[in-house]
Amino acid sequence: MFAGNxxxxxxxxxxxxxxxxxxxxxxxxxxxxxxxxxxxxEGRLSVSTGGSTETAGPGEIIHMPKGEHVTIQSHDEGALTAYVTYPHWQEAQA
Structure with a gap:
């Protein structure tokens, strides 16, 4: 996975x-x-949290709250996403 701010x-x-x-x-x-x-x-992603899975394609939005344990899975075509995080993810992971 590549992320570019x-x-x-x-x-x-x-x-x-x-x-x-x-x-x-x-x-x-x-x-x-x-x-x-x-x-x-572009493409599709499935995001699993707890016992539920949400799949999104082009133009769809997925919200993942702080503290959630998630599994993000791309499909055969891979995926391109835009993201917004609060606060900054680099500082939070440090």
């Missing part, structure tokens, strides 16, 4: 805005240190 703490913003690229059938398991909103631009 466009706006973050370097710009004095209280949020991080960027793009993420997922390879085909890639899986990311993480406990979120920030509130995260992803907008799917």
């Amino acid at each position: 466009v706006v973050d703490q370097r710009h004095g913003a209280p949020i991080t805005i960027g793009y993420g690229r997922y390879a085909p059938n890639q899986r990311l398991v993480e406990t979120l240190a920030v509130d995260d909103v992803m907008i799917v631009i």
